[in-house]
Amino acid sequence: MTGTISAPADTAFVRMTGITKSFSGVHALRDVTLDVHLGEIHALVGENGAGKSTLSKVLFGVYAPDAGEVLVDGRPRHGGAAASAAQGIAMVHQELTVIPSLSVGENVLMGIEPAHGWFIDRRRLTALARTYLERVGLDVDPRRPAATLSVSGQQLVEIARALAQDARIIILDEPTSSLGPEDARRLVGLMRELRDGGHGIVLISHDLTEVLEVADRVTVLRDGRLVASDRASAFDEDALIRNMIGSDVSAVYERGDRSAQRIAPNGPALRVDGLAAPGVVSASLQVAPGEVLGVAGLVGSGRSELLAAIFGATRATAGAMELFGEPYRPRRPGDAIRAGIGLVPENRKEQGLSLDHSIQHNFELAALDALSRGPWVSRARGAELYAAYAKRLRIKAPDPGAPVATLSGGNQQKVVLGRVLATGPRVLLLDEPTRGIDVGAKAEVHRLIRELAESGLAIVMVSSVLQELLLTCDRIVVMRGGRTVGELDAASADEESVLSYAFKG
């Protein structure tokens, strides 16, 4: 299916052998071997913490391996990350490094700006940047400030920068995770073009469908060890997942039990009618106790903004909301919490947790009033409540006094969820509840969502992963351009029907 040259092993541009790396005595990588050829897309997959990022950072020179050898074009890799460009290696990090106040062109040619002596040659810079932007298919004026670009545009700028540095190997860390389907598809096309143009691509991705579609070879890591490495055609998704988690798939992707009552006799828990707010043009939905309502749509379609408005994090400018039949108009998140609405935000590191602080303190934050007598916090009650939720949500943390940053993504997410549940909500808003957590933890979160619904909560869940919505929800509303444009029964819907609403309304 691909025009890849099946390169003999000895032509590998990058050859990593016996790479071992540990942090504070914990092995992140053990004896891992990886070859990357020019003209191939080599995908690295594995759960969070499996060692994908560490391996790519060893290649990029961020970490020096404790043992093992990295050969680039036949010579030992030398120097830190700053020496990578000279050796033909570039990396596009998950957190983009575009400098917003500089122009697009300056970002593309950062560090290699054409100049007369000490002065930058603007005309040549613009012209040169334009050629690289064309190669990545980004049609913007290089003089534009980089801040005005979308996330996908900024990503393309970084790839253009890699090309400008004449990189032979480009490492892409989760390049499509923050893109909508359309941009993701364009990026996949670009990866193929770069490969066919003779570049080697290391693709780190959680999206297995995409990996199987685009990669020539796939290497699976688990707990820092290489567990499988073969041509992509040798795998299917189930096989990849089996290798990633080391167990059978069927247990992981178990379809939720939909026996929950669909329509409550007493009407909806939450009803939103023609709501307008920043990022939301007009949204209507209702959700009943015991029901999970999914919100689908492309990135930027106003899904998160809708949740923010329901939660009072932004002010609604028009429309009406009702909570159990009572008019509801929150002015700030505190109003929503008191009224019985909880929000698990999209980005737990930026919006959910104070990472330096203890698990216990992060957990208590929203329920402080309930844990206090007058102005005084009761530590005993806090510890008791945490213990109860840690048990119920199966939070795996040895010491609640430890910084929350020491937990895995899945457990961090459960701390946020526990904090929200501790406020006693009747309506739960979940924004991308499984983003950035392990396959195993994802399945657990899905189960928890169903359990919570069965206990009588009304749940509204936003997700970019359609499969997750189809698995977990009872109904799905689709948003496009800030409007709710359709509603589907999750039992009979499939990815195509949801996407057709998302794209065409």
Added chain:
Amino acid sequence: MSTQLIESAPVTTRPASRIRSRAGGLAELGPIAAFAVLLVLFAIIAPNFFTVFNLTNVVRQVSITAIAGVGMTLIILVRGIDLSVGSLAALTGSLAALSLAADPAGHSLGGAVLAVLLALAVGAVVGALNGLLVTVAVVPAFIATLATMTAVRGVALLVTDSSPVSIPDGPYLRIGLGDVFGVPIPVIIMAVVFGLGYLVLHRMKIGRRIYAVGGNPEAARLAGIRVNRVLMFVYVFGGICVAISALILSSRLSSGQPAGSVGLELDVIAAVVVGGTSLFGGRGRLAGTFFGALLIGSLVNGLQLLNVPDYWQRIVTGAVIVAAVVLDRLVRRDRTTS
């Protein structure tokens, strides 16, 4: 005797016992260890340093920066800063002096109480002004308090006609100069303020909110915390702490000095930062601020006793601040990567 004074302050012993129980407490021990080294060093080389009289004097002096440091610690914990400390100390000290000088009863106890209340109220009002500029006008704290620093100094000079106001002999002077059972009153006040600060930060809801807002403002907001109220609280609290420092200072000088305390905010910020509180917010402790103030205070005192010229004192103090912060960073890095 005087070393016992230091150790018996409630704030310093309690967190010290927690430090041992927490992994990575080494970073928080930094200022204490540095202070101990300095103490031993000066006891050996500086004549008259390790005497009851001198150490009592050091602690009296230190109390002024340490008390203002309690407020500053809270402000820095929420990622703020307060540059108006010196000006506000001058204003509140001068107003107290003016009210005492105007007391028809000739500095009665009632007049002293009135002067104290006036100073505290003005401290709270200027703190509230800083808070409003930061929250309602959304001016960065650095700029907002730079503005109030300038304006408040102007007000101090205006109300006093630019000249010092002497305080007639009376009960007010006991605030800075008196003692109870041998314990200087400034030290008692300092212990009370630190005790109060500890309760606020570690026992009360507002303390959790202060750390949360400093650690991650957006997460705090989405957890239902009214961030602006927390910011208002710390700036008002900070203003009151400054006023308390100003009471001690004006009492020690027997006068209100409208042109005095210039740069006090920098000494206070230095004490807080040397004490290990992060300027990025969310991380720090009052015990650190106490030992930071004590470290800088005894350093200056010891150098004075050694007859080190003033300019060298400044150079050494600057170097010690840098050394303390660099050391702190190295210890922290150790903890996070090993």
